[in-house]
Amino acid sequence: xxxxxxxxxxxxxxxxxxxxxxxxxxxxxxxxxxxxxxxxxxxxxxxxxxxxxxxxxxxxxxxxxxxxxxxxxxxxxxxxxxxxxxxxxxxxxxxxxxxxxxxxxxxxxxxxxxxxxxxxxxxxxxxxxxxxxxxxxxxxxxxxxxxxxxxxxxxxxxxxxxxxxxxxxxxxxxxxxxxxxxxxxxxxxxxxxxxxxxxxxxxxxxxxxxxxxxxxxxxxxxxxxxxxxxxxxxxxxxxxxxxxxxxxxxxxxxxxxxxxxxxxxxxxxxx
Amino acid sequence: xxxxxxxxxxxxxxxxxxxxxxxxxxxxxxxxxxxxxxxxxxxxxxxxxxxxxxxxxxxxxxxxxxxxxxxxxxxxxxxxxxxxxxxxxxxxxxxxxxxxxxxxxxxxxxxxxxxxxxxxxxxxxxxxxxxxxxxxxxxxxxxxxxxxxxxxxxxxxxxxxxxxxxxxxxxxxxxxxxxxxxxxxxxxxxxxxxxxxxxxxxxxxxxxxxxxxxxxxxxxxxx
Numbered sequence: 174x175x176x177x178x179x180x181x182x183x184x185x186x187x188x189x190x191x192x193x194x195x196x197x198x199x200x201x202x203x204x205x206x207x208x209x210x211x212x213x214x215x216x217x218x219x220x221x222x223x224x225x226x227x228x229x230x231x232x233x234x235x236x237x238x239x240x241x242x243x244x245x246x247x248x249x250x251x252x253x254x255x256x257x258x259x260x261x262x263x264x265x266x267x268x269x270x271x272x273x274x275x276x277x278x279x280x281x282x283x284x285x286x287x288x289x290x291x292x293x294x295x296x297x298x299x300x301x302x303x304x305x306x307x308x309x310x311x312x313x314x315x316x317x318x319x320x321x322x323x324x325x326x327x328x329x330x331x332x333x334x335x336x337x338x339x340x341x342x343x344x345x346x347x348x349x350x351x352x353x354x355x356x357x358x359x360x361x362x363x364x365x366x367x368x369x370x371x372x373x374x375x376x377x378x379x380x381x382x383x384x385x386x387x388x389x390x391x392x393x394x395x396x397x398x399x400x401x402x403x404x405x406x407x408x409x410x411x412x413x414x415x416x417x418x419x420x421x422x423x424x425x426x427x428x429x430x431x432x433x434x435x436x437x438x439x440x441x442x443x444x
Numbered sequence: 445x446x447x448x449x450x451x452x453x454x455x456x457x458x459x460x461x462x463x464x465x466x467x468x469x470x471x472x473x474x475x476x477x478x479x480x481x482x483x484x485x486x487x488x489x490x491x492x493x494x495x496x497x498x499x500x501x502x503x504x505x506x507x508x509x510x511x512x513x514x515x516x517x518x519x520x521x522x523x524x525x526x527x528x529x530x531x532x533x534x535x536x537x538x539x540x541x542x543x544x545x546x547x548x549x550x551x552x553x554x555x556x557x558x559x560x561x562x563x564x565x566x567x568x569x570x571x572x573x574x575x576x577x578x579x580x581x582x583x584x585x586x587x588x589x590x591x592x593x594x595x596x597x598x599x600x601x602x603x604x605x606x607x608x609x610x611x612x613x614x615x616x617x618x619x620x621x622x623x624x625x626x627x628x629x630x631x632x633x634x635x636x637x638x639x640x641x642x643x644x645x646x647x648x649x650x651x652x653x654x655x656x657x658x659x660x661x662x663x664x665x666x667x
Binding site for chain 1: 561563564566567569570571572573574577581582585586664665666
């Protein structure tokens with residue numbers, strides 16, 4: 174059993190990060206996917222995770238969205254534990270109720286969009302606000318239409334996902350996630366399933382969010398140029414831990430570690 | 445004795461058989477209504493994280509599916525009273541046939557629920573929906589269209605199995621045909637009419653189910 178007393182019940186002091194991974198380990202059976210990960214994401218910061226497949230980068234987002242449980246360590250969101258909760262002055266694994274309370278601060282977009290196929294674009298966006306936040310239909314419709322307008326999908330609001338292209342579906346998915354007003358947005362390879370010619374329409378929407386909104390964002394992508402343009406920081410993952418991290422110019426322009434150099438040159442050749 | 449069809453006798457017994465057809469339809473409808481609801485309960489119970497519950501329900505479904513319907517009908521009707529559960533033929537029949545088909549329908553639902561991708565569940569979690577909201581709003585509506593064909597098959601199946609209720613004295617079509625036969629010593633006309641009536645209902649029903657399936661898919665905006 175892990176000694177939980179090494180982790181604070183909540184983060185205090187100035188400059189509390191929006192997200193903190195503290196000593197987080199994730200295993201699938203004997204395979205260690207993430208090994209004692211420490212990672213902070215500041216409020217309003219855009220952090221991009223890159224790395225070879227199998228390096229654990231998607232797992233980082235999935236743990237934060239509570240789609241995966243963790244084996245060791247604690248994840249904090251806005252200073253409060255996400256994966257755990259306080260009970261009699263000690264941290265214990267989070268209950269479903271605690272997870273539901275904490276999860277409301279996080280939104281996520283997926284590689285395969287995962288829109289609800291039996292609902293129109295507008296209904297997809299209204300579903301969360303109406304059902305989960307208990308908002309009136311009128312209010313939810315207003316908010317959803319504003320967001321569909323923001324992602325350039327207002328004209329298609331009454332279409333079902335099956336009638337939309339991949340790029341259009343992903344833009345609706347971004348609007349759907351934003352409709353819940355999360356503090357942290359997670360983008361998990363959101364352009365990987367798209368045809369090359371429509372990647373731009375999705376990256377432009379994300380670029381817009383970075384420029385105009387003070388969202389904290391964590392992104393996994395293979396679009397190196399895009400990551401370099403919009404990120405405040407790049408984390409290069411290798412074998413379940415952060416091999417190197419830094420400002421985009423430094424990491425892409427002057428990588429220090431050999432594995433980073435190898436990865437970046439391999440990506441450059443392929444691209 | 446040769447083939448000897450009597451038309452006047454046919455017309456004479458037809459109203460009585462049609463009246464019994466109504467009972468058959470009621471029996472099939474009531475049994476199916478029980479099976480539809482109970483089947484969903486059985487299917488959802490097998491998806492809970494409680495291992496013991498899942499195991500018991502799984503074994504129950506297998507048990508029901510592996511034993512004959514007629515045995516289950518006899519059991520409810522004749523063995524029930526020994527445990528102080530005394531019920532009319534109708535009630536016993538509905539319980540037995542509803543229970544039997546709920547086991548089959550639970551398997552149809554299970555297939556439908558499993559056909560909804562993992563990504564849909566993850567989207568529900570990302571929108572912070574409760575399991576209940578996820579099921580009622582997202583998962584079940586998508587599980588229905590792939591389950592409809594199987595559900596339709598069992599609707600016709602339960603209709604065709606209602607004659608088994610005649611063995612405990614439910615006055616449905618078969619029971620009435622038997623009664624006519626033993627009163628008049630003529631079995632050709634009543635049994636033939638029973639066959640024709642079953643055919644006349646089953647065939648259009650199967651066609652209607654196919655049309656309904658297409659309609660539901662379109663209504664839900666699915667391909």
